[in-house]
Amino acid sequence: MDEDESNIPGPPTVGAEELVLRSQNLLGELEEFEEFLAGKNRRESELGNVELRQFRNSITAESKSLRKLTTADPTSEKTVHTLRSSNLPFYEAVWAAAKSSTGLVAFNKRFYWEEASSGSRAVNKKVSSGNTAKTKQKNVLVDIVTQGGLEWVKVSTITEARLLFDMAKAGWEQLSDSEDGEDEEDGDGAAPSATGSGDELSLVKLAEELSRAARATRIRYKHPQVRFVLPKIGLGTTPEIDTLIANIKATGAQVECGSSLSADGTHVPALKEVACNLLVDPFAGFSPTLNIDCTILLALVSDLSHGAVALQPRFHRAIVRQIELEKQEKLLPDLLFPAMGVRELVCTREAHRRMREIVELIGTTTERRRTVLLMGDDPSKPREVLVDEFRELSDYEVPRDWNLPIRVVESDIDAGKPLPATAKIIAEKLSEINRSVFLFGWASGLTTISSNRTVAKLIENLVEGHRKGDDETGPSIWLCPTARSLVGKEKNRKS
Incomplete structure (x- = not known):
């Protein structure tokens, strides 16, 4: 139920001019939000870009249609019907729900799942012609994706009158009102669920479909939570509607009705009040101590950074590409420094050893000097001194609260929390250094920062393919979206 038809009975007709003005105000806020996002200069891989285009285009099309009605006869039956059935109130409700959310990712996003005799599983493509009778791919539209992908919001502007009309039309009755109570369970007077109501009432059916899609989808090893927003529905006044809401909640969805949205059910915060909340925080859930991979150790000392x-x-094409990337986005001030913040930083002995080998082999003079400071080779130097000296070797602003030096730790996996059986399968697929880094972070409960996308994806796929329980998760890994190599010494150069 993406958009609701005209209500029964119909609401008072709002003039075309007023609707056009409201549509322009809505489009204005979306443009303001896009400018806000652009000003943050956040990468798509960091979940900073919000999928707005389809939502904005729908509102633009609606606004154009409404503008045509400003010259039509306002008393004609066609004009009245068109104004009453306008989708604008739905779009306004979606935007209001979005502004009350956090970590906004997308609007109007479809999610797919596969129905088979063995259950549902996620798929990444639309229905193909090669489907068999035993397997059917289905999809459901989510109005808003929030919390960095972990929440799906479905909005409906259906009114109580229309909902009751649909329920009566479907022949659905409140069984708890029966005089003899024969259908009541346990004799406690509670209204039982309406068996099969998902096939009869679109809201419940939609909730069941969203539940199936959510169970077939994982974001960072977790299933998304479904939330319904029903701004024109109240609780506690109509038993039939209360039972309907109970059936929606029985699918695992959360439900917010108009009476719970605000004191009057209509307040919508101004964009400037909530804009920062709408940004996805890519560092949410980070552990207080971060495990730094060898790829990031090298990036932190590279001249390119x-x-x-x-x-x-003499530069390899990969180096040339990294130089171009650095012009577009500064790796340290834009990504790594915000990710590390004031957290304690550690690395495994294997990662440290490999990083040192590379620096000693090809590092420039400045790359070697940064390495000495980064790893705290001189224990007499306090953090403030290390940061000050590091600042002298960079053209960028180095945070004074950066937690240098990076402490070298032993990758004793057995000393950490017990890992699932999947870890053994993963360990067999990894090199020695990657085992030490990623399994140590996993066992220690630390977030690992890396730019090794290949290994991170391998681990995720193995966890998903060999999980023994629905709650089993893999290691916390934050992938830096770009890497930096050492510039490297020229051939035959000794320093």
């Missing part, structure tokens, strides 16, 4: 580097004929 600390200022403009002139192109040279």
Whole structure:
């Protein structure tokens, strides 16, 4: 139920001019939000970009249709019907629900699942012609994806009058009102669930479909939570509607009705009040101590990460590409420094050893000097001194509260929390250094920061493919969306 038809009985007709004005105000706020996002310069891979285009285009099309009605006869039956059935109130309700959320990701996003005799599982493509009779791919539309993907919001502007009309039309009755009470369970007077109501009432059926899609989808090893927002429905006044809401909740969904949205059910916060809340925090859930992979250790000392580097004929194409990326987005100030914050930083002995080998082999003078500071080779230097000296080796602003040095730890997996059986399968697929980094972080409950996308994806796929229970999760890994190599010494250069 993406948009609701005209209500029964119909609401008072709002003039076309007023609806056009409201649509323009809505489009204005969306444009303001897009400008806010652009000003944050956040990468799509960091969940900073919000999928707005389809939602905005729908509102734009509605606004154009309404504008045409401003010159039509306002008393004609066609005009009245068109104004009453406008989708604008639905779009306004969706935007209001979005502004009351956090970590906004997308609007109007479809999620797919596969129905088979063995159950449902997630799929990443639309229905294909090769489906068999035993397997059917289905999809459901989610109005708003929030909380970094972990919440799906479905909005309906259906009124109580229309809902009761639909329920009566479907022949659904409140069994708890029966005089003899023969259908009541346990004789406690509670209204039982309406068996099969998902096939009869669209809201309940929709809740069941969303539940199936959510069970077939995982975001960071977790299933999304479904939330219904029903701004024109109240609780505690109509037993039939209360039972309907109970049936929606029985699917696992949360339900917010108009009476619970605000004191009067209509207040919507101004964008400027909530804009920051709508940004996805890519560092939410980070552990207080971070486990730093070798790829990030190298990025932290690379000349490419600390200022403009002139192109040279000897540079590998990967180095050239990284120079171009650094011009577009500064790795340290835009990504790594915010990710690390003031948290304690550690790395395994294996990651440290490999990083040192590479620096000693090809590192420039400045890359070596940064390594000495990063790892705290001189224990007499306090953090403030290490940061000050590091600042002298960078063209960028290095945070004064950066928690140097990075402490080297033993990758004793047995000393951490017991890992699921899947960890053994993963360990067999990883190199020694990657075992030490990622399994240590997993066993220690630490967030691992890495730019090794291949290994991170391998681990995720193995966890999903071999999980023994629905609650089993893998390691907490934050993937830096781009890497930086060492510039490297020229051939035959000794320093």
